[in-house]
Amino acid sequence: MTRQRPGWRMPVDAVERWLERERDAVPLWIPVAIGTGIGAWFWLPGRGEWIAAALLFLGLAAAGVAIGTGRRSGRALIWFGMLAALGLALIWGRATWIAAPVLERAGLHRFDATVARVQPLPARDSARLVVRPDAGAGLPPAVRVTVADKDMPGRVSAGDRIRIRAWMMPPAAAPVPGGYDFARRAWFDGLGATGRALPPVVRLSGDPESRDGIRQRLNAHVRGRLEGPAGAVGSALVTGDQGAIADEDAEAMRRSGLAHLLSISGLHVTAAVGAAMLIVLRLLALSPTLALRWPLLLIAAGAGALTGIGYTLLAGGEVPTIRSCIAALLVLAGLAMGRDAMTLRLVAAGAAFILLIWPEALVGASFQLSFAAVTAIVALHSHPRVRSLLSARDERWPARLARTGLSLLLTGLAVELVLMPIAIYHFHKAGLYGALANIVAIPLTTFVVMPLEAAALVLDAAGLGAPFWWLAGLALNLLLWIAHAVASAPGSVAALPTMPTSALALSIAGGLWMLLWQTRVRWLGLLPLAAGMLAGVMTPPPDLLVTGDGRHLLVRMDDGEAVLLRGRAGDYVRDMLGGAAGEDGALGEIAEASGARCSEDSCWTLLQRGGRTWRILATRSGTMLPWGELVRACGTADVVISDRRLPPQCRPRWLKLDRPGLRQSGGLAISLDPPRVTTVIDPAGEHPWIEAVRAAAASAGRSRAVPEDRKAGLLRQ
Incomplete structure (x- = not known):
């Protein structure tokens, strides 16, 4: 009598047969597993959830043990669960290990410091200095200061000693949900404060005529040979430093899909390594003795590896450059061993590293x-x-x-x-239109611009580089013309409001499933990919966007127009709020919109959502409103927004967003149909940079607290 197999074994056997066919693709999921654990730590709010996620990953590994280590499915579950738990532990441990003091309160500081790094920003007539203040200055060990060029004491280089008077503040969280989270970046970069220097900045030690670093000198040399925008883009292609590129040119490169050419990555490293290999191989092959007796390919690969490492160090060692350098080294190792190294395993190895x-x-x-x-x-x-x-x-x-x-x-x-x-x-x-633009831009950059710049730099040693610089300038101007033409074409850019993190995760999971597997099962990845993209596209724009300081408000009117509370808001605020709201065009002013009534000090806005009228009150000046009038207005408003403290008697029907409340929540995105609020600072968030932002907000609140017996009097004044 034949013994019937348990029911649960049948799907396991099917998975086993599938994994056997996909055995070459299974190792590609190693960095995906590590990234799953890292992503879970960033996505989940606090320690309890992190521990639960780690236990879940370990539970997957335990399930693999139950299936059996003799099966591919069992081993795959064990490795995926263990690597995901490792990824979560790595990021949790790193965030804790690199913890550094963060400035708790904004204020004016005068201090002596040692310059650690200089980032010139010629397009903004300034430079960013990462400095290490002396002990006793009352500042964190490392801070970033922006200094105007006119206030800079000559050429400042790493290692110089300077005296600065600057307005310093804690690293800021994202101004609105979906914005750039500088506080998180600063935490991992070890920066405890940021600010802007006030004149004068005094050099205490260091030679004012000292030579700049190699990267700075190379940038200056390229911009000296190529004038205008071509020089800014040319220096970025050589060193990756984009500080000299004008805002309109950078925006055109982004909108046309060509911005990837400006950061040193695979294209640049591959060109440098390939050129070094070709030159060394051809020169050595001129000697019959060397060609017959020496391993020229191995020697050329070594020269290419040294070139790639040197170029990575020159370009500042950013993540794309390091990734490209690692990939290039693996390719060279494969070539040296006589193997085809251009595979997905190479990419997986670089990502895992x-x-x-x-x-x-x-x-x-x-x-x-x-x-x-x-x-x-x-x-x-x-x-x-x-x-x-x-x-x-x-x-x-x-x-x-x-x-x-x-x-x-x-x-x-x-x-x-x-x-x-x-x-x-x-x-x-x-x-x-990025695909069409890249058809011309990538060959133009790879085979024309970069070889011309390289030849010009080499020939400048003999004073013969001028013709090559002229040709490079023509090619760079053509590249910029393509970027501006594509960027200004009708429908060149699709603008969407802030996309949920879950939608991005689904899109990436589906894309990886399709790209990494080899059999027909890969097409199942279309389901999460389509779901993620649909969720992103269908995300409705918020009705209100409020910055964390309460000064700026974007309102989406009933006719769909997006308007700002303060018409004099700068370009940064406009771009940030417009991007989060999914607006690519110019933003109007609320005072000119129908459905709004504004004075110099406040604005009333009426919005029709969900079958009812929402009344929004926002202050927009520093003038104190009459106490009684303000309290009565609050009682008739659904949402009240102010960049200062409102009296306790101000009780709107739904939301009161004043300075104390915004310090705890950060910026907000508000939808009225159905009513929903998304905050920058998760109330349950326990990530270290969030706790630092929360501590700074509490410190600022204590420093500006007003005794209760004075509040009513101040409001009446």
Whole structure:
């Protein structure tokens, strides 16, 4: 009599057969598992949830043990669960280990400091200095100060001693939900405060005529040979320093999908390594003795590796550069061993290395964009049908040119599709013509601009680089023309409001499922990918956006127009609020909108949502309103917003958003149908930078507290 297998074994056997067919793709999920644990720590609010997530991951590993280590499914569950728990422990431990003091209260400070790093910002006529204040200055060990060029005491370099008087403040959280969280970045960078220097800045020691660092000197040299915007973009292509690029040019590069050319990444490192290998190999091959007796390919690979490492150090060691350098080194190792190293395993190894050393890089746009793009490119060109279609063959040059153009088009389309949800999540915008722009821009940059700049830099040693600089300037101006033409084309950019993190997670999970697996099961990834993209596209824009200081308010009127409370808001505020609201055009002023009544001191806005009328009251000046009138107005308003403290008797029907309340919540996104509030600072959040922001808010509240017996009198004045 045949013994019937238990019912639960049948699906396990099916998974086992599938994993056997996918055995070459299973190791690609190692960085995904580590990233799952890291992402869970960032997404979940507090210690209880982190511990629960770690136990869940370990439970997956225990389930794998129950299935059996002799099965691929069991081993896969064990490794995934253990690596996810490792990722969570890594980021939790790193965030705790690097903890440094954070300034609790904004104020004016005068202190002596040692310069640790200099970042010139020529486009803004200033520079950012990371300095280490002396002990006893009452400041954290490392702070960032912006200094205007006119106040700079000559050329300041790392190691100089300076005396600064600056208004310093704690690192700021995101101004509104979905905005850039500088507090989180500052925590992992070890920065405890940021501020702007007031004149004069005095050099205490250091040679004012000392030579700048190699990177600064190279930037200055390139900008000295190439004038205007071409010089700014040319220096960024060489060193990755984008501080000299004008805002309008940077925006055009972003809107046209060409911004990736400005950060040193795979394109630049590959060009540098490839050029070094080619030059060394051709020079050594001129000698018959060396060509016959020496391993020239191995020597050329070593020269390429040294070039890649040196270029990475020169470019500042950012995540995309390090990732590209690691990938290049793995490629060179594969070439030296006679293997094809351009595989998804190479990408997975680079991602795993970055996450093990810098786990916080996972949530940065740079890591997500660079690895998503490389994974898409390698997966596309590894597919047998695509490889067969695009592989080189003996044919006439028009056919070869057409095949190259098709390759660039398919690559651009794949990259644009993969990067779209990430770009929408981080920047609230996605370029629609980027694939077409990259067809011209990538070859122009790789095969024209960069070789011309490299030749010009080399020939400048003999004073012969001028013709090459002239040609490079023409090519760079053409690149900028393409960027501006594409950026200004109708419908070039899709703007969407802040995308939920869950939607991004679904999109990335679906994309990885499709890119990493090889069998037909990969198409199941379309379900989470489509769900994530649909959730992102269908996310309704908020009706109200309030910044964390209460000074700025964006209101979406009944006709769909987005207007600002303060018409004199600067470009930064307009771009930040417009991006979070999914607005790409100019923002109007609330005083000119129908449905609003404004005086110099306050504005009433009536909004029709959910079958009822919402009454919004916002103050917009420093003038104290009459106490009785303010209290009566609060009682008839649904939402009251102010950048100062409101009296306890001010009791609106729903939300009271004054200075004390906003210190605890941070910026807010408010939807009225149905009523929903999203805050920057999670009330249950226990991430260390959130606790630092909360402590700074509490300190600011104590420093500005007014005794109860004086409040009514002040309000009546």
